[in-house]
Amino acid sequence: MITNLPTSTDYYTSGKELFNFAWETTASLLVEIDESYCGDDEQLKSEISEAYWAAAKRTLTTALTVMQQGVELIIKGRIAEVSPYLLISDAPSQWPSPYSGPIDFERFRTIDAQDLIRVHDTFSETKFGAKFVEKFHDLRVQRNTVLHSAAKSVSVTVAEVIDSVLYMHKSLFPDESWFKVRREFLRNAPSAQLGSDEFVTNTTCWEASFALKLLGRSQVESYLRVDKKQHLYLCPECLSDANMDGGFEHKLAALQPKGPQTTSLYCPVCDKSHSVTRKDCVDPECLGNVVTSDGNQCLTCAAWQPYDEE
Ligand SMILES: [Zn+2]
Ligand SMILES: [Zn+2]
Known part of the structure; x- marks a missing residue:
C-alpha cells in the first residue's frame, strides 16, 4: 500500500x-x-x-x-x-x-x-x-x-x-486569467498581513498595464483577452477596490463587443465583464462616454458625475 x-x-x-x-x-x-x-x-x-x-x-x-x-x-x-x-x-x-x-x-x-x-x-x-x-x-x-x-x-x-x-x-x-490568480497571491502574501493588502489591486493593475505596454497585440489578445489597439477604460470594480492615495489610472478594460451601444466592459484583472452605462462625461475635455452602471463615475477620467434627475 x-x-x-x-x-x-x-x-x-x-x-x-x-x-x-x-x-x-x-x-x-x-x-x-x-x-x-x-x-x-x-x-x-x-x-x-x-x-x-x-x-x-x-x-x-x-x-x-x-x-x-x-x-x-x-x-x-x-x-x-x-x-x-x-x-x-x-x-x-x-x-x-x-x-x-x-x-x-x-x-x-x-x-x-x-x-x-x-x-x-x-x-x-x-x-x-x-x-x-x-x-x-x-x-x-x-x-x-x-x-x-x-x-x-x-x-x-x-x-x-x-x-x-x-x-x-x-x-x-x-x-484562467493570470492577473486574477496573481491578485489572489498578493492577497495571501505575508506582506498583506502587514497592511499591503490595501494595494493589491493597484499592484496587479500596474503589472497588467506594464505587460500590456511591453507585449505585442496578439500576445495581449491571447493573455489578457483585450485588444490593445481598442480604446481601454478603467474597470469599475478595480477602481472602487484600489487605494486612491496616489491616483489610479490603469486602463485595462475593453468594451466587448466593440461598439457605441455596448454596455459590457471586460476586465482582465477581475476576469469578468462589468455592466456600464453609456453617457457623456461631464468634463468637456474628457470626451469619454462610458460611466459606471449607476452613472456616478466616468471610466475614462474617473471624474464624479453629477446626480442625474431622471
Ligand atoms: Zn477589474
Ligand atoms: Zn471623463
Whole structure:
C-alpha cells in the first residue's frame, strides 16, 4: 500500500506558486527601476537602466528557471489526473520493499523532466500542442545552460520572462486569467498581513498595464483577452477596490463587443465583464462616454458625475 499519494491539485498549487515567485521576482525589478527614475534626465535614465539590467541578469535567469520548474510540476499534475502511479519511474526491482509497512509515495523516484511530455501525451486524452512542446524544450535547454555554465552566455530579458509565464499559464490553464490568480497571491502574501493588502489591486493593475505596454497585440489578445489597439477604460470594480492615495489610472478594460451601444466592459484583472452605462462625461475635455452602471463615475477620467434627475 502507498500513502501520501499526490493529487493533481497539489501539483497545480505548487506549480502556480513557482509561477508567482518568478513573476514577483521580475516585477520587483521593474518597480525598483521605476522608482529610481528621478527627474527627466534621459541620459542619466539610460545609464542607470543599462547598469541596472546588467546586474539584474542573474535574477532574470533564475526567474525563468523557477518558472520552468513550475511548468514541470503542473505537467506532473496533468499526469496525476490520469493516475499518480504513472509518475513512478524505475523498474519494480528498484522500488522500496513492500514488506515493511505502507510506502510513502515520496520514496519512489519519479520520472525525469525530459520524459514528462511523452508520458502525458501517451496517457492523456488530449496531447500538448506543438508550440507548447517546442517552448517547453527551449526553456529546458535554457535552464540547463543556466545551471551548467553559470549563465555567462545566457541573456534573458524582462519581456521573455513575462511572456513565458503568461504563455505557460495560458497554455496550462486556458480558462484562467493570470492577473486574477496573481491578485489572489498578493492577497495571501505575508506582506498583506502587514497592511499591503490595501494595494493589491493597484499592484496587479500596474503589472497588467506594464505587460500590456511591453507585449505585442496578439500576445495581449491571447493573455489578457483585450485588444490593445481598442480604446481601454478603467474597470469599475478595480477602481472602487484600489487605494486612491496616489491616483489610479490603469486602463485595462475593453468594451466587448466593440461598439457605441455596448454596455459590457471586460476586465482582465477581475476576469469578468462589468455592466456600464453609456453617457457623456461631464468634463468637456474628457470626451469619454462610458460611466459606471449607476452613472456616478466616468471610466475614462474617473471624474464624479453629477446626480442625474431622471
Ligand atoms: Zn477589474
Ligand atoms: Zn471623463
